Amino acid sequence: MNLDDFSTLRTGLRDGVLTVVLDNPPVNVLGATMMRELRDLLNGIANDPAVKVVVFESANPEYFLAHVDMHILDQRELLEELAASTPDGVNVFQATGELLRHQPQVSIVKLAGKARGGGAEFVAAADLVFAAEETAGLGQVEALMGITPGGGATQYLLDRVGRHRALELVLAGELVDARTAAAYGWINRAVPAAELDQHVDRVARTIAGLADGVVAAAKRALPPADLGAGLAVENDAWASLVALPAAQRLMSAALAAGAQTVEGERDLEQLVLRVR
Template sequence: MIESAAHVRVIEETSAYWRAVFDYPPFNIVDATIFEGLQNLLARMDASPSLRVVVFESANPEFYLAHFDLTGNTGNITTAVGPSGLPILMDTFVRLTKSPVVSIAKIRGCVRGVSSEFVLACDMRFASRENTRLGQPEVGVGLHPGGGGTERLPHLVGRGRALEIVLGANDFDGDTAERYGYVNRALPDAELDGFVDALARRIASFDRRAIAAAKNLVNQVSLPSADRLLEALNSFTTALTWPETQQRIQALLKLGLQRDADFEKRWPALLGTLEIGPGVRWRLTRAARYPLDPPAIAQFLGPGNRLIPKVSVSSLDRARDAIDLVPASVDALGLVKHAIFGEDLVDGRAPTRRVVFTEDVVKIAGQQG
């Protein structure tokens, strides 16, 4: 049986084994809608005495759950309280962890920030070896984890690796996540579904009371306190108001975060290239690799494939990865000698931006004029 609730679809494989499928196009961004769906699911889980295990997966193989909505569409999830007395964001994760029902995250695609914290709140995590991007990139956005990442990761991976994950603010593939203890196992993508399904059905065949008692005993020696979790969430909500944080968030949104699928897949790798300072909304400080298709390149070219000066570069926000589609006729070395003047980005003044075409890299350099 299949039932739908706010983009978290429930598939009842048996009365003891359910699958919850995140289906919130285009990227499964985590906002108030996702938390509404999870709260509804938790209520159903509490009211289902025969249920033993729920597997959480995504309908989109590229995005398990992308990350926290940075456009402000989060409703009251950090202020209104849930049944546990904690704010809804934390209430959702704590109730999931403490539920007598076993939760398993079956991971494909991007899982970052609060999404990583969701899978950390699950009892087990199994990831696609070829198709997992898992991380806590908040520090690179001027924030810090606020949904349990800093509290749960050290117990799983150790202090040093927890700091690498949090302060490095980058992605981890399935194999590295397995080696660190971030996930239980990374499996070949073709084997992931079968492995998780077999494990879930095995657990679902056991007595619920024995499952719940065993899980409770493990919880008693492994879970962070509610006070520590609440302190982290309160600190996170404060960090959201910091001016430098808002500068970084707006820079990422301008570059394509939550709009552009290619940028969504790879944005943590670019965090170290953003330089944010007084009066400068954003600029890239070293080579950024973007694919430009021939039409995108053509708008910068005049007769003889020479760069046209003083043209708008707003379309650079749509440029993507290495320049392997540059027509053979383009004089790449000649293009290096020219500069284009960009749109207003620095306190109402137009900065100079150079777009440097080389054989395989586009360098976008922003410089205050």
């Protein structure tokens, strides 16, 4: 595949490490185009022996992935294309995380900024996550907008942090700093921001340099949990809420108040609370 054929992803391959830079200004929302390109990229490299590790980072140091694009339903034709290629048992949003969770290569997220909603779900789907202590933040903001997560968060958080903390993260909707996320088990480790690049580079290159077969054997011995039943329940819960007038009103009000702008996304939780 041609790694230059993307509009929202920038890639570079060196010594077995594929770096993928997420680049969808102004705040890196997870739109239908990026979802399609992530699908094509991950499928395209799945059997590529030259790629051992995939590192995801952001072109915007303030925002890794803001959340799913609130205008995504306007891209109906592209969503229908995504739905046609989505495996049975998951919706188009869950499919992105499930593809990442089952990727043969080791996936690493370098989290320097904020990731909320679908962006936080993408982070939780990765194999390894390292975040900047001073600047990174994670949040499942969906409940504040009248819905529940629909892209895997309920199941990924249940698997990573346990039921009690998962309920807190899903229902309180607060932005969680890197140290708290690490203490909860949402991410692997919080790292000083000045050391994040070096730390991720060292881990990625160590893994990429392992003897042939080691990564595959480790992934076979430590498979991702089977979340199929839970994902179906999550989709039903999300679908029962997303079309209701309350959710539509909250999302429209959030957009009018500045959601998906650089300034508005800095404290999205308070912005949403003000328009409720």
